[in-house]
Amino acid sequence: MSTVTRPKLEDVARLAGVSLGSASRALSVPEQVKPDTLQKVQRAVEQLGYVRNGAAQALASRRTRTVAAVYPTLDNPIFAVSIQSLQQTLWKLGYQLLVASHEYKPEREADVLKAILERGVDGVVLVGTDHTDEVFELLRQYRLPYVTTWSTDERRAGYCVGFSYYEAAYEMARLVVQHGHTRIALCTGASKGNERVRARIAGTRAALKAADLELRPEWVTEKPFTFEGGREAVRTVMVGKVLPTALICGSDIQAVGAIAECRDLHMRVPEDLSVTGSDDIELAELVQPRLTTVRVPTSEIGTRAAKRMVSLIEGADVLAEEDLTTCLVVRDSLRRISGD
Amino acid sequence: MSTVTRPKLEDVARLAGVSLGSASRALSVPEQVKPDTLQKVQRAVEQLGYVRNGAAQALASRRTRTVAAVYPTLDNPIFAVSIQSLQQTLWKLGYQLLVASHEYKPEREADVLKAILERGVDGVVLVGTDHTDEVFELLRQYRLPYVTTWSTDERRAGYCVGFSYYEAAYEMARLVVQHGHTRIALCTGASKGNERVRARIAGTRAALKAADLELRPEWVTEKPFTFEGGREAVRTVMVGKVLPTALICGSDIQAVGAIAECRDLHMRVPEDLSVTGSDDIELAELVQPRLTTVRVPTSEIGTRAAKRMVSLIEGADVLAEEDLTTCLVVRDSLRRISGD
DNA sequence: TTGAAAGCGCTAACAA
């Protein structure tokens, strides 16, 4: 009970009456020792309450059994859910997760990564494919396997776990157009260092173009992925003589904020302004009006990223996987406009 | 650029023309080396792109510069916000954060902690004061400093960073009573292994008692801290001949779920049922009706916990701090009942 | 203020 000092493997070996090497093997490659030896070691471990010293193990084996994930922010339900599944899956595979965030400041990412490198990890999970050269350089230099998530990217296809933001945006914009809207505004996040935002803008523009519509520059706003960002978008876009009849938001969080702002401004959703979101977070069907949005495979991304990361680390064959898919979820916040 | 192998301190020392010891000191205790030496080492570090090997450092110094935090879940905005501030503050103080969660299963906490111990951390941040003996035993055995957060607890007062759930609940219940409600229901989380839930029930009960009211057992429901939990609470409690006129929820998330369920059930909030929350998450003022709730110092908890944790680790004097406070936020989801 | 050298606790190659 009151161990004065933390027991080491040597203590375990001595108590079990085997050599240090056998004790080590009993713990890491149990199938390579005699059942008898294994049992003796296990008993000693239990008796002493022995727990491996990870630093020593990492130093000697050059493996940490930890993977790091660098997120734009932790304070967004889609990332929280995704981290959750990433964590759970890694845990089952025997890995721990070290999380970090750069608060949507792409230029900070390399610093965050450096700190992680120093601490030592076996692999890194990144969000998106757009990172500074420094980030990729560090990864290369330290020979760290990595997977990029959320977005797909043709060039690095083997290591992406995500879906096409372009297509998701295209589908949504088409849906809005099909509902008879012609004056359509777009609220996204900051496009710098974020290819997902850029793909979304491009997809939306393409869908409008296919309907001979134009995405007016003054109706495209880049706002933070927060409730407040959505509020700002409404204030930014609902000025001037000609007003949009629909606001497509890049995230449900923004959409919910936009709806709240409309209410405060005494505008009705969807009668005065239709609002759509993206992600289909749980909240989407709880707000009033219920949000029309696009469902993305949030938790699946975490699970798959974990598995792929471990395959990469352990040198298993990494099979090219199909991209994940999204689907429209039609609820009440998008109005059908008859005539014009 | 294309370093074949990661440079070590020895390489730095050689390039700088100093001994290994001096190079080490230049990095960790720069004030103990001559400015000249310091500069030479710094230059070499830069030139080689040297990054410390954390495992080796941890092994030799028996310090990891990492603190772990074990949460019930990561998928709850109050924890996300708190983690955020914890992380930021630790980072500024030169520490990294390792997060883990036990998914509201108190019995898993010790296992999670063991994995953390193995990885090696300098201290642990826990949520709440109610943990299994095994958890405290591990902490003691490994001499790990820890701080408990969110809740205050007289017995371990020196290491708590939190507020009184009892008082917060008392205030809220009193407010509800003052609004003329006599039939009051309570929706909390699971009380097992969660002293915060128990304190909340006790506080609510005490406030009712002070008004000669009773907290009926059939109107006290323990549900998960999720939207769905709030929905279930409404279904559980709104049966029978006599119905409550107010539902006090243990979290805003539950309250928002409850409001949505009322809507689906064609009950109006607050006309047919008043609903109150707790935490004052951002969403609270975005929903319709806007939520009456109690504001808790979410981000302050993270900041203070980080500072206290580092003081504990570095052996600084840990000054007894005052408990944090909460305050009622009155909005629209609580109705005033005239007469009865 | 510096250099030399002895570990930190473990893994893995090698020999038996």
Add this chain to the structure above:
DNA sequence: TTGTTAGCGCTTTCAA
């Protein structure tokens, strides 16, 4: 299958 032993890269005495 097991025991022996040489490191893994760093910190930290100790002596100079």
